[in-house]
Amino acid sequence: MFPIKKFLPRSLLGRSLLIIVMPLILLQIVSTWIFYDRHWETITRRLTTAVAGEIASVIENRRTFAGAANEAHILHTAETRLDLRINFKPGAILPNKPYTTGNSILDKMLGNALRERVRRPFHMDTRSHENQVRIQVQLPDGIFDVAVDKERLFSSTTYIFVMWMVGTSLVLFAVAMVFMRNQVRPIRRLANAVENFGKGRDVRDFKPEGATEIRQAAAAFDMMRDRIQRMISQRTDMLAGVSHDLRTPLTRMKLQLAMLEESADIADLKADISEMEKMVEAYLSFARGEGAESVTVSNVSDILAEIVNRMDKKDTDITLQTSGDLSVPLRPNAFRRCVTNLVNNALIYGGNASIQASRTQGAIQITIDDSGPGIPENQREEVFRPFYRLDNARGPDTAGTGLGLAIARDVIRGLGGDLVLENSPTGGTRARMRLPV
Ligand SMILES: Nc1ncnc2c1ncn2[C@@H]1O[C@H](COP(=O)(O)OP(=O)(O)OP(=O)(O)O)[C@@H](O)[C@H]1O
Ligand SMILES: [Mg+2]
Structure with missing residues (x-):
């Protein structure tokens, strides 16, 4: 299996950001795709069909109302009313190079629309000019050279849409990062405090903060720490007390033994007492050391x-x-x-x-x-x-x-x-x- 785990962030901050970012990116991809596929394609198809239809109708009018005066009027109307700047080149013939289209959606849609509406040999150039598309249509007596503004064929809202999506999600990401970092900080503090306490180090000025659950954990830790500390000090206090209290009667016994006559039994007793003293000394030093240091x-x-x-x-x-x-x-x-x-x-x-x-x-x-x-x-x-x-x-x-x-x-x-x-x-x-x- 592919070890995805290796690439996933280990920190809480990284993980929560991933949880926020993943759906965001997915949402963007899906909505952009749907927008591109449905909306943009449809719009472009309608726009190109309209332009191709207008060109076809100009050609049709010119054929029906032939004559120099009519032609000037028709071309003038096309320019002023339809924004089609048409230049008629009498007697010209389209070069016989094979018709090629680019791969953009505009090329495809416009090509289809022209084939469908105009039904004449044509060349088109959607790239050479920044704001214009040039279409050359072969007529029986020359070439119609049409210049159309790209605006008429092309909806630029897609880019704006995508830009807005990316922009807003970047802002969202930044805001999420700031908020998540603030959420993670108390957890990290709590973790540090617990770790330090585990290592027997001082835990100073630790106070519960952050979200309710974290506060709850921090308060619980605080209580537990108090109890453990109380237990430790009670244990050492008790041990110290017992050892101390035992020393007095032991000393008394030693003195009393010293006043008795020497015998084997007395020697044994003395040895026992000195062993007990040693033990008491050991407990006492143990209890004393642990307590305050x-x-x-x-x-x-x-x-x-x-x-x-x-x-x-x-x-x-x-x-x-x-x-x-x-x-x-x-x-x-x-x-x-x-x-x-x-x-x-x-x-x-x-x-x-x-x-x-x-x-x-x-x-x-x-x-x-x-x-x-x-x-x-x-x-x-x-x-x-x-x-x-x-x-x-x-x-x-x-x-x-x-x-x-x-x-x-x-x-x-x-x-x-x-x-x-x-x-x-x-x-x-x-x-x-x-x-x-
Ligand atoms: N290095 C060692 N080699 C062999 N046995 C050992 C060693 N260290 C400890 N022991 C054994 O482990 C037992 C417990 O050791 P521990 O130090 O707790 O007590 P102790 O040495 O008997 O008494 P104390 O250290 O309190 O004076 C020892 O009694 C001994 O039998
Ligand atoms: Mg020992």
Whole structure:
């Protein structure tokens, strides 16, 4: 099938203009065709028949009322009353070249009319003169050379009609374009606002405008945005509250334990409490970070370099490679925490980390590879669940809460991007992030 879709406009403005223009052009073609075919042909036939009839009647009169005085009178009347300027060339004979007509409707109709009415050999010339048609008719004693104004044969209204149609439709098109553009603008604004909100960016001074349906959609979006924002802040507030409230009794318990005698049980309890403290700390930092931080354009290379530098001191196996312009709107602290979580995972479970960041079509891609044991394919979504940990993480020196990946994905998705785990070419796990620019 012919791929028409490729040639159709993709934007709403283009499509609505097409919807307006297509019927307009169709209407014009149909009405022009009907006008041309019916009206113009008929008019031209009538006009040419009338002129041919007049010429025939002049010839007839001249034959009937022969004589020099009559002839002068007849030719004079033809000129003054019929607008036929006739020049009689006595004894002349039409050249014997074959009779040819042009292809215009005037040529055809006039030829037919002359053959039908005059019934004598004739030549005609509809082209050489701008405003005149010359007709030469062979008479027994010479040639009648007739000059007729084209106006008498020809209706010029067709051109005027077409010009008016084209002209008015151009005006109509321009007006439609202006109106449609105004109609499309609020939709585009709404689309931009929704897109920005999806990417976690600020949506400032957005207000419903335009047609009722668009206003309705915009108002609905506004309400939805409010609700989502309220939900987010309630969630962070609650998490912060719980974490904060838990810290006080935990501290109290720690103090009480410190005053008890040392024993194996007490040591276990102390370990448990310090683990709980760590968890609470993690929730608190998560809740604190997400809440207030606003999106700013930041350079991903700088943030990555900073993270790597801070870690390098502890002589870890970590490399960083960046290329291209990596400026992107994000929440710097949240993003730092996200990358740190992933790098820590790579270092803890894989033994090393190699970070790469580059710009791709409309996005920035960051990968973090390690050469550890990797994550089984059927667990790669599971590990994103809060508190979900694999067996490899049960060792004593890898005491985590199982929140790292959940937080990381939350941050990236909050910026309109995504985070997935894959096989790394270096044998272990690859965490791949994509951030829309
Ligand atoms: N690079 C990796 N290689 C192998 N396993 C991994 C890797 N990254 C994560 N995992 C597995 O996924 C689980 C979840 O990781 P996540 O970062 O969410 O929690 P955690 O590291 O256990 O704790 P936290 O990061 O909160 O201190 C880990 O316990 C580990 O079993
Ligand atoms: Mg982790």
